[in-house]
Amino acid sequence: MEPEQLKGHLDGLILAVLAPAPLHGYAVIEALKLRSGGELALPEGTVYPALHRLERDGLLESDWTADSGRRRRVYGLTARGRSELGLRRERWRSFAATIDAVLA
Amino acid sequence: MEPEQLKGHLDGLILAVLAPAPLHGYAVIEALKLRSGGELALPEGTVYPALHRLERDGLLESDWTADSGRRRRVYGLTARGRSELGLRRERWRSFAATIDAVLA
DNA sequence: GGCTATACCTAGCCATACTAGGTGTCAAGG
DNA sequence: CCTTGACACCTAGTATGGCTAGGTATAGCC
Numbered sequence: 001m002e003p004e005q006l007k008g009h010l011d012g013l014i015l016a017v018l019a020p021a022p023l024h025g026y027a028v029i030e031a032l033k034l035r036s037g038g039e040l041a042l043p044e045g046t047v048y049p050a051l052h053r054l055e056r057d058g059l060l061e062s063d064w065t066a067d068s069g070r071r072r073r074v075y076g077l078t079a080r081g082r083s084e085l086g087l088r089r090e091r092w093r094s095f096a097a098t099i100d101a102v103l104a
Numbered sequence: 105m106e107p108e109q110l111k112g113h114l115d116g117l118i119l120a121v122l123a124p125a126p127l128h129g130y131a132v133i134e135a136l137k138l139r140s141g142g143e144l145a146l147p148e149g150t151v152y153p154a155l156h157r158l159e160r161d162g163l164l165e166s167d168w169t170a171d172s173g174r175r176r177r178v179y180g181l182t183a184r185g186r187s188e189l190g191l192r193r194e195r196w197r198s199f200a201a202t203i204d205a206v207l208a
Numbered sequence: 209g210g211c212t213a214t215a216c217c218t219a220g221c222c223a224t225a226c227t228a229g230g231t232g233t234c235a236a237g238g
Numbered sequence: 239c240c241t242t243g244a245c246a247c248c249t250a251g252t253a254t255g256g257c258t259a260g261g262t263a264t265a266g267c268c
Contacts, residue, residue: 001202002112002195003224003225003226003253004111004225004255005112005113005195005199006112006224007108007111007112007223007224007254007255007256008106008107008108008110008224009109009203010225012207013207016206016207017206024246024247025246025247026246032206035205036202036205036206037202037205039202040202040206042226043225043226044246044248045225045227045248046225046226048247048248048249049225049226049248049249050224050225052248053224068233068234069232069233069234070233070234070245071232071233071246072245072246072247073247088207089207091106092207094143095109096200096203096204098105098140098141098143099113099117099196099200100200101139101140101141102117102120102121102139102140102144103120103193103196107255107257108223108224108255108256110255110256111223111255111256112254112255114256128215129216130215130216131215146257147256147257148215148216148217149217149218149256149257149258149259149260150255150256152216153217153218153255153257154255154256156217157255173263173264173265174215174263174264174265175216176214176215176216177215177216
């Protein structure tokens, strides 16, 4: 996977894996790996800043939990995040159709 | 079309529109617009540097023509460019499948 | 003469995925 | 016990590349 390809698409992917249920950051990385069949093995330095960005923009909200001394930051979609996910899916479909048309 | 989305995909698109026949730079812009149904209206500042990059990397080669005082730089695929196009199509299919899997 | 479309170019901006480093907890093995 | 690995978080700095905004010049029409 070429890094540049992913630009502009990561945020939608993160929103998508958080749609069923809230997850903590590290679990988001694993969920992306799992749901992509191992294709998306993203480094922490990619995902953590993205989560912070999405929270800053009001699409995610987070809570700290401390189960037995281990601190985790659990992220969930806000209302705006959920509607933004719809927009992102739409935008992806349109984008993919455009690229398909030119490349085919 | 969000600019960031296109990153890492433009080169393949340019190779694709040049596959049937060589074109000059400005015509590449119009071909992209046409083949995308108007979706890809890319500014010259995006396409010209990309063409130079592709030529520098040996995927395109260019010739200057001067029909009636108007200078045009006509780009065509090299052998490496043609095989690279195959790779790019393959890589796009794989990428799109991955995003679809996560986003769906 | 001025306007539009054609046709080329480049310096600098900016968003963002990634690298490379850091901190700390916990469980398993030698 | 103590090292190793997985877990879990963080951030400063880098590199990439599409885009903005500016420039040059020709052709054709009103």
